[in-house]
Amino acid sequence: MGLSACDGRADGVSAPRISFVTMGCAKNEVDSAAMARALSGAGYAVVEDVEGADVIVINTCSFIQAATEESLEAIFEAARLPRVAAGDAAIVVAGCMPARYGDDLADELEEARAFVPCSKEDDIVAVVEAIVGPVPAAAGETATSAGAPAELARPAFSYVKISDGCDRFCSYCTIPHIRGRYHSFPYEDIRTAVAREVAQGAREIVLIAQDTGRWGQDLPGGRDLAWLVDALAGAFPDTWLRVMYVQPEGVTDALLAVMAARENVCSYLDIPLQHVSEPLLRAMNRPGSAEKFAAAIEHIRALVPDITLRTTLIAGFPGETEGEFEALCDFVAEAPFDYVGVFPYSREEGTAAYDLPDQLDEDEKAERAQILRDVADTACAARVAARIGRSYRVLVEGAEEDGQLYGRAQCQAPEVDGVTFIEAGEISSFVDVVITDTLLYEMEGE
Ligand code: SF4
Secondary structure (H helix, E strand, O other): OOOOOOOOOOOOOOOOOEEEEEEHHHHHHHHHHHHHHHHHHHOEEEOOOOOOOOOEEEEEEEOOOOHHHHHHHHHHHOOOHHHHOOOOOEEEEEEHHHEEEEEHHHHHHOOEEEEHHHHHHHHHHHHHHHHHHOOOOOHHHHHHHOOOOHHOOOOEEEEEEEEEOOOOOOOOOOOOHHHHOEEEOOOHHHHHHHHHHHHHHEEEOOOOOOOOOHHHOOOOOOOOOOHHHHHHHHHHOOEEEEEEOHHHHOHHHHHHHHHHHHHHHHHHOOOOOOOOOOHHHHOOOOOHHHHHHOOOOOOHHHHOOEEEEEEEEEEOOOOOOHHHHHHHHHHHHOOOEEEEEEEEEOOEEEEEEHHHHHHHOOOHHHHHHHHHHHHHHHHHHHHOOOOOEEEEEEEEEEOOOOEEEEEEEEOOOOOOOEEEOOOOOOOOEEEEEEEEEEEOOOEOOO
């Protein structure tokens, strides 16, 4: 595109402006926030305004084809912005796409000035500096006053990553190829990240990773997820802690005991099962069976009776017979879960499942996914409706345009489980309400 080292600076004195576009999941949001902090720390102005930015960092997602296409569309959209088209601003493509496609991407995507795969995101300052040059000495104050991107500013809750990568190699999944082997972050780093988010106003910390239940296994000292959650809950007693993405083997009695004992640990588990057919689970390179999952859920509910359970399921995996699909629907219909995420199988190049026989066609996969969603909606809505008359503590998160306040109870994870509408309360504070009505996944309290 022909940017020189100092292109994109409005006056040669101000700090270059860097804007972020974040695609995909919460883990990417955490990574974008970390890159934004590094750039702010180096004196760059991290701004919300993409159109006025000198560098646009697009943190991409590509774990399935549809996500790759969305990320490509975001890159093409940024490339059409007047300053980018004129050569006055540059695009940096970061995250999963460069990690998955490597050098092939540089050959195909001339819209991007630089590529920063997940494993190199610590180098973002050097990458940006190579494009727009260092921050002028006189620009310090302007830069630091710009703060973090608005899309990352979450006053009521924040995500904190506790590990990265994955060693499980589920046969359909690209993540181990993109994010590399599992590695836990040290407790001290996690605690520092939680303290920073709490100091910035977060009242709920959502611990995330590809595989949270494995935390600590690769660190010396014998600590595990139960220890981590207990330690953080003790260190931050006024903050809710929530753990997402615990694989079935990661749900230990010790973790459940911490949930039962600590009021500020959300009684909530997101346990991805993906299917209940034993042959299909083996083809997915995953453990379990319908009987084992049913027994595990009964055990969990016996130890933590008020727990909320969420899962994710794949419809239309290669070789899924009609009988296996019906068995999956029956399992969900029996309502062991409060929330269910359903995804049609996505055939991804480079994964073991890509070469499996008996691939279903796209229409069949989409149809099965919709049938399963409908079954889940009926079963889960009934569980949500059963909360009417019960008391819940709600974290007040904001107000809609008409002034209607809303928040979330511990049974509602951010961004996926709906909200609770309430009558009164201060934003970012907790209020106790009785649920008076529900509509599918939304609740109303007074
Ligand atoms: S547990 Fe399986 S589905 Fe989840 S990130 Fe690891 S390989 Fe992928």
